[in-house]
Structures are given as C-alpha cells and as structure tokens.
C-alpha cells in the first residue's frame with residue numbers, strides 16, 4: 001500500500017497498473033485537449049480571499065441534496081466501463097463512496113449491471129442516463145433504475161454525437177460491453193442520440209417519478225431553459241473535455257449559470273478538480289456539490305476500493321484545511337466573497 005500525498009501521486013501509480021490503451025482512454029479528451037487542459041488551468045485564475053480570527057477548530061463539510069445528507073460536497077461523477085480499470089468494474093468505486101458517505105453516480109455504460117452495483121451498497125447511487133433515439137431502450141434503462149429504488153436520474157446532454165478522441169480509436173470495441181439494458185454501446189456513432197431535445201423532459205415527467213438533473217449545462221441560456229422546464233438540478237460539465245473542444249472550462253461558466261439559477265435548484269459541477277482549493281472555489285462560485293471523474297479512477301486502478309477511498313480522503317483533507325485557512329467553518333459559509341478573479 002502506498003502513501004499518496006496528492007492526486008498526482010495516485011495518477012502516477014495508476015499508470016503503472018494500466019495498459020497504455022486503458023490509461024490513454026482515461027486521461028484522453030477531444031482534439032488537442034485544450035478544453036481538458038483549460039478545465040484544470042482555469043482554477044488558477046481564481047484566487048481565494050481568506051477571513052481571519054475565526055475559530056476554525058471544527059469544520060462541517062456536510063451537505064444535503066434532495067433530503068439526503070452527505071459527509072462532503074465531493075461526489076463521484078459517472079465514468080463508464082470501469083471494467084477497463086479494475087476487474088470488479090464499478091463495485092469498488094460505489095463501495096468507497098458509500099464507506100465515505102458521499103454521493104456517487106453510476107453511468108449508463110457500466111461494466112457491471114446497475115442491479116449488481118445497487119446490490120453492493122445500502123443506498124443506490126444516482127443513475128446517469130444516455131438516451132438512444134429508441135425510446136423503448138431508454139424506458140428499459142429507466143425502469144431498471146426505478147426497480148432498484150434509484151431516486152435520481154442524471155441525463156447527460158453533451159453527447160449528441162461522440163467527441164473526436166483521436167487516441168481512443170481502436171480501444172472502444174470488444175471489452176467495452178455494458179451489462180445494462182442498452183446492450184453493446186458503440187462508439188462509432190450509431191447508438192448516440194442526436195435527436196435528444198428539451199421535449200424529453202415532459203416525456204420523462206409523464207412516465208417517471210424520480211428527480212431529474214441535466215448534466216452538461218455550460219451557458220446561462222441553457223440554465224434558464226432548465227429552470228423553465230422545471231428540472232430538479234443541473235450539472236455544469238463539459239464531460240471532462242472529452243466532447244466539444246475549445247469550449248470554456250466549467251469553473252469559468254459557473255458564475256453566469258449560478259446567477260441565472262439564483263438558488264432555485266442545486267448546481268453541481270465537474271471538470272478539472274484536482275485539489276481542495278478547486279473544490280473551495282467551485283463552492284464559493286455557487287456549486288452545491290463538486291464531482292470528480294478521472295481522479296477516483298486513478299485510485300480505482302491503483303488500489304481498488306482502498307485507492308478510491310484514498311482519493312476521497314486526500315481531497316476531503318485538503319478541502320477541510322483550506323476551509324480552516326480561509327475562515328469558513330461550514331459549506332454554507334463559503335460564499336462569493338471568498339474568491340476573486342485574478343487581475344494580472
């Protein structure tokens with residue numbers, strides 16, 4: 001067992017465990033990786049404004065989402081095909097999230113079925129939905145989620161067609177099978193849903209009684225439409241820079257989105273989170289919860305469930321220390337005045 005100091009140490013350890021193909025699939029993104037890089041680098045353009053002389057011996061990082069309490073605002077974003085990174089697929093990740101009392105979201109394209117994943121933990125994770133142009137398949141996936149007592153659906157809206165991930169060509173065959181109702185998910189385009197529009201929401205509401213979040217909101221305009229359509233929450237995300245390239249980083253758009261939402265529904269965010277300070281800045285700019293994708297998969301590949309727990313612990317420890325250093329004793333006390341955009 002290794003003593004990792006930070007996410008970068010765990011990333012290095014995962015590289016040693018994975019085949020070059022699997023590692024490339026994990027760290028890769030669209031085109032020349034400019035959005036992927038921007039997600040990480042943009043955090044440097046926001047600086048923290050600390051408050052002093054506050055008793056910070058105790059800090060409370062708990063949050064509540066849809067009536068459920070979590071120990072931390074950190075959550076595990078949906079990552080597909082975890083069987084590429086660990087023989088037990090998604091099971092170690094979901095167990096690690098449960099052990100740390102944090103939220104996790106299972107992808108549509110999991111290596112283990114959603115039922116198997118739910119059987120491994122007391123409370124089912126949220127289910128991330130990829131639609132196909134065939135509503136019967138979508139209904140089958142949602143029925144499976146409902147049957148497993150899942151209460152919240154995350155509809156991913158940034159994949160009308162696959163992104164241009166040049167390093168992934170040739171990997172996405174064979175072992176990229178999901179055990180969910182979708183059957184074999186092709187990366188060649190056939191199973192992606194270019195027909196998905198806002199109409200989906202009324203169809204969903206007519207047929208299902210579960211919370212619905214939209215994952216992939218990147219503008220104030222779409223945040224306003226999300227409110228008009230009365231979704232239960234949104235996730236500011238650009239798919240970790242794996243879809244459109246050259247869009248903004250998620251942290252840059254958070255403020256405009258959060259102004260539009262104005263506290264009406266929860267805003268989650270993911271993309272480029274690698275440090276506790278990144279989480280702190282996202283919370284200050286209006287996020288309710290902050291997702292990680294690649295970082296927990298580094299942990300999964302390096303050491304299975306223990307590795308995912310180490311990733312959560314590292315980020316949680318960093319967040320708590322940053323809250324103490326910045327003088328915020330609970331998540332609700334972190335506010336807009338705790339950050340400022342860099343002016344030089």
Ligand SMILES: Cc1cc2nc3c(=O)[nH]c(=O)nc-3n(C[C@H](O)[C@H](O)[C@H](O)COP(=O)(O)O)c2cc1C
Pocket residue numbers: 025026027039077078079080081107108109128156215237238239240241242270271272273291292293294295
């Ligand atoms: C290997 C990999 C697989 C992913 N699979 C999915 C998926 O199945 N569904 C989805 O909505 N997002 C998927 N994502 C995107 C993540 O949910 C998340 O938006 C992104 O990883 C956040 O950026 P980060 O990796 O910099 O933390 C995937 C990301 C990666 C790296």
